Amino acid sequence: MNYHMKQLLLLPAAVLTLAISYNCSKPNIKSDPANVSLDLPSSPFEYNKVSTSIGKLNNYYEDLTLLDNDKATLGRVLFYDKALSINNSVACASCHSQDHGFADITAFSKGFAEKPTERNSMGISNLVDERNIGYFWDARETKIESMVFAPIANHIEMGFDRIDLISTKVSNLPYYNDLIQKAYGTTEVSEERLRESLAQFLFSIVSQNTKFDIGMYKGFSNFTASEKNGMQLFNENLCGSCHQLAAGFSSSYGSIKFANIGLDKNDNDPGINGLYKIPRLKNIALTGPYMHDGRFKNLEEVLNHYSENIQDNAKLHGFLKESTGAVKKMEFSEQDKRDIIAFLNTLTDMTTMTDKKFSNPFN
Ligand code: HEC
Ligand code: HEC
Incomplete structure (x- = not known):
């Protein structure tokens, strides 16, 4: 066996040992960037603008400065990059899918170890409407x-x-050089970046x-009779007092930001002392299943809860x-429920x- 052949045989063994030793104790800081190619525009998309029916409006960051298109471009790649998980198996987007209002279609998503x-x-x-409330169901991050970085570090x-x-x-990962340079x-x-x-x-x-x-x-001349009736029921039944209209149906401009809606007599998930953040209803038709524990498969089940199943606690x-x-x-009639759902569908x-x-952006 000549020298070169021996080298070829030894190489895979060395790579394997390295991979195993990294897997056991240390994070997998090796990854394989060789096959990565990104589909990005030559000049960045306009992340600092949002399309609306009255034209493009400015888009703001948490401190209300205008968003930066190059930083958001870098952020997009990170959001879709499985390298951010310990074993290169899940990305943020795995549980926050664009097709589903950036939520997941199962009650509980699977993490890096299934x-x-x-x-x-x-979703x-x-x-930007959440900045005075906090993030997650219990608003624990402000x-x-x-x-x-919480999901990246999270053990699940x-x-x-x-x-x-x-x-x-x-x-x-060499494909980040250019993105970080531009941003x-x-x-x-650095972590900060x-x-x-x-x-x-x-x-x-x-x-x-x-x-x-x-x-x-x-x-609302563009609304059907059913959507209009649904909107009226939504307001009359105080849905709109918690899910505030002004803020994409979140609660940031309301006086209440957290509430218990009587899902159970006793809840074994404490939330914030029994309360949960009032979720935004923008894109709600896409983000099922619903509630902090994903117990309701669809909007019909949500309405059945509010209609007749609220538990006293x-x-x-x-x-x-x-x-x-x-x-x-x-006690909504079947028609009322259909109308409220028709209204909720106008938020998509x-x-x-x-x-x-x-x-x-990954090809
Ligand atoms: C394995 C699934 C999973 C992955 C991967 C994941 N998330 Fe999440 N995300 C969740 C769950 C579950 C919640 C709700 C957690 C809670 O309230 O305790 C959540 C909540 C959020 C929220 C809160 C939204 C709000 O309105 O308060 C944001 C923002 C978010 N995730 C962003 C990210 C980012 C960024 C990444 C990647 C770094 C990521 N997620 C990765 C499952 C995931
Ligand atoms: C007292 C405030 C309050 C009122 C009134 C209220 N909600 Fe909610 N709503 C919440 C809270 C808080 C949650 C999250 C509860 C949880 O997961 O434990 C929620 C969850 C939801 C969800 C699921 C959101 C998701 O992302 O999973 C929908 C849909 C919804 N409400 C619609 C309505 C409708 C329709 C009405 C009126 C019939 C209504 N709400 C009345 C506070 C309220």
């Missing part, structure tokens, strides 16, 4: 730049518990081009009680769901 998450994945859109989601090694891993002026990879660019991309996902948004400028919000203190029974923004600037 273990289920403890809560239902949340991502209009995060700053987006600390929030974005992406498993990168040595978060200090994430910059090292990204520095070893920050040098190729240096990764956090900020991911967060910039998340904030760029804004849905403002729904039938509802268009209707706001037209006195010490934390139940007053909006869901009668003045006597008894639990409210909205297909522009966001099909816009290339939010899609997977």
Whole structure:
């Protein structure tokens, strides 16, 4: 056997040993960038603008500065990159899919080791409206730049518990050089840069081009009778007092940001002392299953809950009680339910769901 042949035989063995030793104790800081190719435009997409029926409007970051197109471009690649998980198996987008309002279609998503998450994945859109509330079902993260690394480090989601090694891993992926250079002026990879660019991309996902948004400028002349009736029922039954209209049906401009809606008499997930963040309803038709534990498969089941199944408990919000203190029974007719669902469907923004600037850039 000549020298070269021996080398060829030894090489795979060496690579294998390396891979095994990394897998056992240390994060997998080796990854295979050789086959990666990215489909990115020569000048960046306009992440700092959102299309609406009255033209393009500015898009803002958490501190209300205009978004940066190059940072958001870098963030887009990170969002879709499986290298951000310990074993290169899941990306943010695995549980936040563009087709589904940036949520997942199962109650509990599978993380890097196929273990289920403890809560239902949340749709991502209009995060700028969440900046005074906090992120996650219990709003435990109050700053987006600390929030974005939580899933990467999470022992179920992406498993990168040595978060200090994430910059090292990204520095070893050559396709990031140019992206970081464009966003920050040098190729240096730092945690701060990764956090900020991911967060910039998340904030760029804004849905403002729904039938509802268009209707706001037209006195809802674009609505069917059923959608109009659904909107009226939504307001009369105080749905709109919690899911605030002004903020993409989130709660940021309302006085209540968290509530218990009587899903159970006793909940074994404490939330925030029994309360949960009031979720945004933009794109709600796409983000099922519903609630923090994904217990309702579809909007019919959600309406059956509000209609007749609200459970009394010490934390139940007053909006869901009668003045006597008894639990409210909205008792919607089948037609009412269909109308409310028709109304909720007007909150879907297909522009966001099909816009290339939010899609997977990996070929
Ligand atoms: C394995 C599935 C999974 C992966 C991977 C994942 N997420 Fe999530 N995401 C979730 C779940 C589940 C929640 C709700 C968690 C909670 O409330 O405790 C969530 C919540 C969020 C929220 C909160 C939205 C809001 O309105 O408060 C944001 C933002 C988010 N994820 C962004 C990301 C980013 C960025 C990444 C990648 C770095 C990522 N996620 C990776 C499952 C996942
Ligand atoms: C007291 C405030 C409050 C009222 C009133 C209210 N909601 Fe909710 N809604 C919430 C909260 C909080 C959640 C999340 C609860 C959880 O997961 O534990 C929620 C969840 C939802 C969801 C599922 C969101 C998701 O992302 O999974 C839908 C849909 C919804 N509500 C629609 C309605 C409709 C329709 C009405 C009126 C019939 C209504 N809500 C009335 C606070 C409220």
